[in-house]
Each structure stands twice: as structure tokens, then as C-alpha cells.
Amino acid sequence: MAHQVYVFDKIKVFFKHxxxxxxxxxYNYLEWMSHARESYFxxxxxxxxxxxxxxIKMVTFKVDLEYLEDARFGDEIGIKIYAEKVKKLSFDVxxxxxxxxxxxxxxxxxxxxxxxxxxxxxxxxxxxxxxNVVLKYEKVCx
Amino acid sequence: MRYFAYSQKEFVYKYVVxxxxxxxFKHMSFANYLKLMFLATDALLLDLQQYQEFIQSTRLxxxxxxxxxxxxxxxxxNILIKVNSSCVEQEKFKLLFTYVIEDTGTLVALGKLDxxxxxxxxxxxxxxxxxxxxxxxxxxxxxxxxLYKY
Numbered sequence: 001m002a003h004q005v006y007v008f009d010k011i012k013v014f015f016k017h018x019x020x021x022x023x024x025x026x027y028n029y030l031e032w033m034s035h036a037r038e039s040y041f042x043x044x045x046x047x048x049x050x051x052x053x054x055x056i057k058m059v060t061f062k063v064d065l066e067y068l069e070d071a072r073f074g075d076e077i078g079i080k081i082y083a084e085k086v087k088k089l090s091f092d093v094x095x096x097x098x099x100x101x102x103x104x105x106x107x108x109x110x111x112x113x114x115x116x117x118x119x120x121x122x123x124x125x126x127x128x129x130x131x132n133v134v135l136k137y138e139k140v141c142x
Numbered sequence: 143m144r145y146f147a148y149s150q151k152e153f154v155y156k157y158v159v160x161x162x163x164x165x166x167f168k169h170m171s172f173a174n175y176l177k178l179m180f181l182a183t184d185a186l187l188l189d190l191q192q193y194q195e196f197i198q199s200t201r202l203x204x205x206x207x208x209x210x211x212x213x214x215x216x217x218x219x220n221i222l223i224k225v226n227s228s229c230v231e232q233e234k235f236k237l238l239f240t241y242v243i244e245d246t247g248t249l250v251a252l253g254k255l256d257x258x259x260x261x262x263x264x265x266x267x268x269x270x271x272x273x274x275x276x277x278x279x280x281x282x283x284x285x286x287x288x289l290y291k292y
Binding site: 020021025026027030031033034052057059060061062063064065066067 | 167171172173176177180197201203204205206207208209210211262
């Protein structure tokens with residue numbers, strides 16, 4: 001069965017996103033990843049903010065990003081989001097940045113999220129409310 | 143048996159975690175660590191002589207970035223970001239970032255940037271000038287022999 005893809009397409013490039021050379025500074029992609037991830041969870045996971053305030057804490061363990069093409073002022077950028085490697089204690093969120101007008105892929109990123117018990121600080125399982133959603137968006141590799 | 147002796151020279155950038163850096167969970171938001179990686183890179187390049195001339199003709203292009211988070215920081219923490227280079231080639235190099243809390247030595251994060259130089263107008267790769275090469279060589283390490291995997 002094909003996995004679902006969440007699309008975050010609310011990004012417009014402003015001057016504050018550009019660098020000395022008029023291209024989008026790479027840091028912005030990393031910040032947009034954090035915005036898109038929160039939007040993904042807020043839109044799809046019921047009472048996401050309550051889950052975040054419970055004992056189990058979601059922790060970003062690793063962030064990878066490959067920069068493929070430059071974006072410039074006025075460009076509109078979308079991000080396709082899905083999950084990979086959904087395990088008991090962690091999963092990866094995959095981000096594909098594309099130019100909304102040309103459809104050219106601009107960057108590809110991955111965040112590995114893990115879960116800790118906020119009291120013992122030991123790794124713990126992914127909360128069911130979150131995992132149920134993420135599994136629908138999982139791309140099973142191989 | 144081979145023995146290694148490293149001088150462990152590094153460029154160090156210091157940052158104090160401010161209230162504007164932390165979120166409602168009282169920790170610095172992860173995106174801010176990523177921003178610090180680029181700030182530390184800019185600070186490193188400011189050591190270059192003729193920096194203004196350099197940036198007018200040459201663009202530092204980021205091809206890949208990675209960050210692993212080990213511990214969180216809170217308001218008031220002094221973070222030392224130690225910067226080393228590796229794989230310094232003709233047109234490309236890597237920067238390695240080790241974030242530690244100054245007071246306790248606690249490892250906070252490990253970062254990595256794959257970078258190269260391109261001509262501002264043509265976007266074609268160009269050779270690293272001697273000034274930058276010397277700067278990078280002065281903080282170069284062999285990733286294979288480091289304690290951490292970046």
C-alpha cells in the first residue's frame with residue numbers, strides 16, 4: 001500500500017532568507033524543517049500539544065540535510081514529508097523541499113526522533129497516538 | 143603499532159544561551175544549534191585576511207549538513223563550539239563542530255558541514271585560495287582518528 005505524504009507549502013522566500021549572494025541561506029531550510037515538522041504533527045496528531053506536555057519527551061536526535069539547488073527571493077517552496085524506519089523507540093521524518101513553481105527538488109533532509117521518559121531520562125516507546133499517525137506516512141524501504 | 147600525536151588545534155566560538163533561544167520546555171530549540179554552526183563558520187572566516195575581497199568574488203557553498211544532539215542546554219549555559227576541518231581538498235572541505243558546555247564539559251552536539259567554493263557569477267567550483275587553505279590546515283584533523291563520529 002502506498003504511503004501518505006504530508007505537504008507543507010506555506011513558504012515564500014523573503015529578503016531575510018537570502019544571503020550576501022542573493023540565494024537562500026542554508027540555515028533557513030533547517031528552520032523550515034522544524035516548522036514543517038510541527039505543522040505535520042499539529043495537523044495530524046490529535047492533542048499533539050498535550051502529548052508534548054506529558055512525561056514522555058520527543059527528542060530530536062539527528063538532523064541531516066543535503067542541499068541540491070539554490071532558491072532566491074520570491075520563490076515559493078513546498079515540503080513533502082513522510083516517515084521512514086518507524087521502530088519501537090524512534091523514527092525518521094523525511095523532508096523533500098521543492099520549488100512550487102518549477103517542481104525542482106531543492107534539498108532533501110531527515111530528522112531522527114527518539115523518545116525519553118522525562119523523569120528517568122531513559123529511552124521509551126513512541127506514544128501510540130503519534131505512532132498510529134506516523135505509520136500511515138511510513139515509506140517502507142526495500 | 144602506530145601512535146598518533148595530535149595538537150588538537152581548533153577554532154573556538156563561544157555562545158551564551160539567551161531567553162530568546164529557549165522554548166516553553168526551557169531548553170534551547172534544536173534549530174538554534176544549527177544556526178550556531180553557521181555563525182561559527184562565519185566567525186572562522188573572519189580570521190581570513192582580505193575577507194572582504196574574498197566574499198566579493200567567492201561564494202562558500204554548503205552541500206550537506208548533519209547534526210547529532212547529545213544533551214540539552216538551558217538559559218545561561220555557556221556553549222563552546224570547537225571547529226575543526228577535515229578532508230581539505232582542492233575545491234572542497236569539511237568542518238566539524240563539537241559543542242560542549244564550558245563549565246561542565248558536557249557534550250551537547252556534534253555537527254558537520256560539507257562545503258566548497260564556487261565563483262559568484264558562474265557557480266563553478268574554484269580552488270581554495272592559499273589564505274583559506276592555510277587557515278583550514280591549521281585546524282585540520284583526521285576524522286578516522288577522532289573520539290566521536292560526526
